Amino acid sequence: MDLNLSPEDRAFRDQARAWFQRNVPRAELKTLEERRAWHRTMYDAGYVGMGWPTEYGGRGATPMQQAIAADEMARANAPAPINGLGVGFIGPTIIIHGTPEQKQRYLRKILTAEEMWCQLYSEPNSGSDLASLRTRAEDRGDHFLVNGQKIWTSGGHIADWGILLARSDPGVAKHKGISCFLFDMRQPGVQVRPLKQITGSSEFNEVFMTNARAEKRDLIGRLGQGWEIAQTTLGFERGGNSMARVTRYASAFDRLVDAAKKIERGGKPLLEDPVVRAKLGNVYAEMEVQRYAALRVLSALQKGASPGAASSITKLSYSEFEKRYYELCLEILGPYGQVTDGGLEETTLDVDSSSGVRSSWAYAFLWARAGTIYSGSSEIQKNVIGERVLGLPKEIRADRVAKA
């Protein structure tokens, strides 16, 4: 056990730190084009798609280096790269399961964010039970005809392409009849409607597909292999971002402490209140434990271990922590924590929530509710942990009983 960075990793960290300090944009990036330009700058410097094999435009970096770069990015308060789903898991899916033509056609433009991607998985009636999805892909000889509705599509409104799960064979067991497609979002049969969330903002969308086309050449893997592909790629992204996430929590903690020094209750700064101090100590400990756990996962990834179902522990842990964390921040800040405009300067400081959006405490508090729902709710993660990590017996499910 040795948690020191290797000399190579330390050198890499210093290099990344210096690069971000020099290059991080001074002015806020307002438009997609400005963000794309910043993304391109990072890509050219080698900080996007680092884990991708060099033959596909990545640098074959180790998990540790990827985590270090993400951490330095967070430390420098640098705007995140765009096309996160494309770079994080759609590209890797194409690398693993795609044809040579698909790789040639799509990969580079994912990395450079020339083409933006979204994920077309969840449906209004297929949330946790994703395999029950009903969007149809009918074989029409030279193409598939796609009809259905998707929801919770992040970035759908700016996406050029989507990775789509659709039912290609309604006659077989539900997990077996699903196929995976690369799907053109810029076609007449596709309508995208922003979904206004409890945050008041619209990071997610609804996508309606009416007699839309998925080309034969854009089928990923075999027909009916869609569920299997979705399973193998869902866990891609965890781990690499975990250190950066904690760094963002830590910078929010510093802001919280600043506010607790300035806000007074009963004539004394909040920071002198023993109850507030106990809460701060508690949440700081929890935050540090998230960091230690992230290092542990990273160390396993670094050794080539595939976290598999254990990545459910990571996801459950950080998303539940984030919820408690911002609840506690708002508890400590009292009414000031809820002000989104017009309050004290110290209390309306930007906070960088895990959505990557820099906004108010109130926004971060609301956004934290998403984390325990998306990418498999906490309840689904606990099922996975129970069944696949602890080996507890599967529950008797109505859909399995019906097939038996």
Add this chain to the structure above:
Amino acid sequence: MDFSFSSDQQLLKNSARAFLDEHVKPAQVRLLWDDPRGESEALWKEMAQLGWLGLALPEDAGGSALGLVETAILQEELGRAACPSPYLSTVLAAMAIDRFGSPAQKSRWLPAVAGGGARATVALMERALDWSPQSIETRAEERGGKVALSGVKQFVPWAHVADVILVPALSGSTLAVYVVEASAPGVSITPLTSLDPGTRVAQVTLDGAAVAAEAKLPADALAFLLQRGAVGAAAEMLGAARRCLDMAVEYAKVREQFGQPIGSFQAIRHKCAEMLLEVENSHAATYYAAWALASGAEDGALAASVAKSYVSDASRKVCGDAIQVHGGIGFTWEYDLHLYFKRAKALEPLYGDAEHHRELIVRRVAS
């Protein structure tokens, strides 16, 4: 960077597990619960032979010169066995003597500890029930080349079997940690009976107890003891929690109600998943802190406080939830779960409770 145990560390863990599984079965733990001393001389000698008592002590004192990570590995296994033993308090005191003591103190105590001939403890708490140096009232007065200690130390682990007790006391306004032989005149020890009969505590009254003027360690030893004690306690609590988790999961696989194993019900499965999450986080917290203190990382003291406060809460929850998963049988005396439940609970208030460590954290990060 590598968070996993080295092959030597894994070997140590496996051999400790094998030894304790064979020699410290729950039945042995129960025998020691009923024993007036509460610990076994034979077991202590075996621990010495296995090299456990000198694990972190220098080789010239008969030790193995290993570090805090290895010590934590053993402590986790001792917690997993709910082994009644003054191991933690003894190695803690010995590590402080090794770090801060004079050559004479080292040669007096370290070989004795490593060889199993001496037990030790640390007296960190007084009537203020506070862990900070400011709460210390015990006085050290010079009397003809010797020092006389007067004061009362509360909840001292295993004082009734200790040969030497580390006693923080004030001489004027100068704090030092005195190395007191338990047999010295003026030392009286009143054992208490408490919730975990495998974690004995006693009140130590010093009524002009005489020690040699040079029998002391500098005040820095106090923070050292609290930090390393915190990590050792966290490791034991982690071991107890993992034992409870394992028992709960095994039980949930075989216990049937409504015609199915109860582990198939989400109410039980989700609880077990939450328990695993807490155990894994506790592992990360404990070993991060052990490594950070051992390697002199700048956040070592902070990490020790994080570990103690986090694992205290986590292990209580995990051990308690294990009782809940078991239902009625988990509440019986004859079922072994309460051995581990009680061990985890008993360590909560020792070596700084969670509240104290949270305050230490805030002082470090929000000054």
